[in-house]
Amino acid sequence: MSKIENAAKVGIPDAFQGHQLGEHWIRERQWSAAMLLLGIWLLASLLMLPGLDQRTLSEWLRGASGAVPMALFIIVSFKHGLDGLKVVVDDYVQDDGNRFLLIGLLSFIAIGGAGIALFALARIAFGAAA
Amino acid sequence: MARNPSRPLSPHLTVWRWGPGMVVSILHRVTGGALSVAGLALLVWWLAAIAGGPAAFADLAAAAKHPVGLIVLIGISWAFFQHLLSGMRHLVLDTGAGYELGTNKSWALATIVGSIALTIALWANILGAGA
Numbered sequence: 001m002s003k004i005e006n007a008a009k010v011g012i013p014d015a016f017q018g019h020q021l022g023e024h025w026i027r028e029r030q031w032s033a034a035m036l037l038l039g040i041w042l043l044a045s046l047l048m049l050p051g052l053d054q055r056t057l058s059e060w061l062r063g064a065s066g067a068v069p070m071a072l073f074i075i076v077s078f079k080h081g082l083d084g085l086k087v088v089v090d091d092y093v094q095d096d097g098n099r100f101l102l103i104g105l106l107s108f109i110a111i112g113g114a115g116i117a118l119f120a121l122a123r124i125a126f127g128a129a130a
Numbered sequence: 131m132a133r134n135p136s137r138p139l140s141p142h143l144t145v146w147r148w149g150p151g152m153v154v155s156i157l158h159r160v161t162g163g164a165l166s167v168a169g170l171a172l173l174v175w176w177l178a179a180i181a182g183g184p185a186a187f188a189d190l191a192a193a194a195k196h197p198v199g200l201i202v203l204i205g206i207s208w209a210f211f212q213h214l215l216s217g218m219r220h221l222v223l224d225t226g227a228g229y230e231l232g233t234n235k236s237w238a239l240a241t242i243v244g245s246i247a248l249t250i251a252l253w254a255n256i257l258g259a260g261a
Contacts, residue, residue, distance in 0.1 A: 054179070077170060085163065113170055116174055
């Protein structure tokens with residue numbers, strides 16, 4: 001069964017079918033590619049730091065070269081994680097009402113978590129030097 | 131709820147013979163789920179602890195050195211490598227390439243071998259440095 005026939009079956013609105021479904025698929029892959037680059041950036045950055053103690057980490061995240069990619073990492077990782085969990089919910093939660101509520105709840109948690117993480121990063125980047 | 135209960139549910143785990151492609155597909159989901167929940171929770175805790183100062187960070191550092199914490203961190207790092215490598219494989223497969231049986235199987239296996247090797251190399255580096 002094609003993706004579009006499947007979409008029609010599970011009751012996705014007309015506006016989200018056809019061309020838009022392809023757009024959505026492309027967007028998911030663009031976020032994935034961004035996640036790939038930022039994941040490699042985080043790993044490489046942590047390996048190159050002289051230590052993983054609080055002072056070294058806060059100095060690293062105070063500079064733009066640490067803080068800017070970290071802000072992007074937070075946004076992309078929560079978006080990509082939410083995209084993935086949505087696919088899992090779509091596949092395994094059969095009831096339309098439960099699926100709607102669960103995806104709504106996950107979206108709230110993801111946006112809330114990203115907000116908390118960005119606030120912590122802002123405190124590090126703009127706070128008084130330790 | 132119009133589903134006919136006599137029809138099997140996807141992904142028919144009981145009727146297929148296990149192969150690398152199937153294992154990697156399942157691992158990609160499981161590691162993605164684990165990273166979304168445990169990985170992102172850890173990211174928030176870690177950033178909040180750095181922002182909170184040396185005292186707040188000491189709690190996280192103590193948890194990271196505890197044997198249970200260490201196992202969780204090793205697990206998350208393996209999930210990261212597995213999801214990263216199988217994710218790269220998926221991006222290639224999404225272009226329509228790599229579906230030949232032998233090629234598909236080899237790259238599926240390579241992601242598993244790669245994620246284990248990278249996890250060992252990472253922790254040999256961290257624990258070897260005495261951090």
